[in-house]
Amino acid sequence: NAGVMQNPRHLVRRRGQEARLRCSPMKGHSHVYWYRQLPEEGLKFMVYLQKENIIDESGMPKERFSAEFPKEGPSILRIQQVVRGDSAAYFCASSSGGISGNTIYFGEGSWLTVV
Amino acid sequence: TQLLEQSPQFLSIQEGENLTVYCNSSSVFSSLQWYRQEPGEGPVLLVTVVTGGEVKKLKRLTFQFGDARKDSSLHITAAQPGDTGLYLCAGAAASAGGFKTIFGAGTRLFVKA
Numbered sequence: 001n002a003g004v005m006q007n008p009r010h011l012v013r014r015r016g017q018e019a020r021l022r023c024s025p026m027k028g029h030s031h032v033y034w035y036r037q038l039p040e041e042g043l044k045f046m047v048y049l050q051k052e053n054i055i056d057e058s059g060m061p062k063e064r065f066s067a068e069f070p071k072e073g074p075s076i077l078r079i080q081q082v083v084r085g086d087s088a089a090y091f092c093a094s095s096s097g098g099i100s101g102n103t104i105y106f107g108e109g110s111w112l113t114v115v
Numbered sequence: 116t117q118l119l120e121q122s123p124q125f126l127s128i129q130e131g132e133n134l135t136v137y138c139n140s141s142s143v144f145s146s147l148q149w150y151r152q153e154p155g156e157g158p159v160l161l162v163t164v165v166t167g168g169e170v171k172k173l174k175r176l177t178f179q180f181g182d183a184r185k186d187s188s189l190h191i192t193a194a195q196p197g198d199t200g201l202y203l204c205a206g207a208a209a210s211a212g213g214f215k216t217i218f219g220a221g222t223r224l225f226v227k228a
Contacts, residue, residue, distance in 0.1 A: 102214035
């Protein structure tokens with residue numbers, strides 16, 4: 001009964017390094033979403049992907065951030081040349097993409113700390 | 116731009132009291148979800164409502180979807196300390212190729228014993 005799996009749970013990076021966050025969707029789900037959450041705030045949409053396609057990346061910064069969901073393997077959120085402001089919790093969610101009542105289910109998050 | 120406004124942002128009450136959290140938008144959503152999130156954890160789904168006017172009950176929690184599918188409320192009866200957490204409403208709307216879900220800023224509930 002595997003839910004959405006994210007790793008790593010916690011990641012520490014120095015300024016200028018790269019961060020890679022992985023997400024395996026729930027079994028049978030082909031839609032993946034990434035959200036960012038700052039302390040004491042709500043969830044901010046970043047990107048929506050289906051297998052091999054980016055559907056909506058309107059919430060993702062134009063520079064340094066990229067996301068992919070390859071045909072095989074997990075979805076990856078990649079942050080290049082991290083800065084302190086990138087420190088946040090990054091949540092992945094998945095759905096089956098059904099028309100009726102599209103519900104997304106979350107992983108436990110990846111906490112990125114940039115030092 | 117679709118926005119979901121939640122109110123109140125913060126609520127501190129005594130055990131046994133009732134409370135209602137509101138989620139409002141000018142946009143129509145195909146469905147609306149309520150989640151609860153605890154510190155250090157991901158949001159956990161409480162309910163999905165799909166039909167305008169729909170009411171769902173989950174023990175002491177009652178969820179209602181507005182007739183026009185633009186707003187929703189969460190009512191908790193006889194709150195308990197275990198209800199403490201961040202409550203998030205989320206609306207799903209059709210987007211190119213699928214659905215995009217946006218979130219309200221959340222209501223932080225603290226129930227004192």
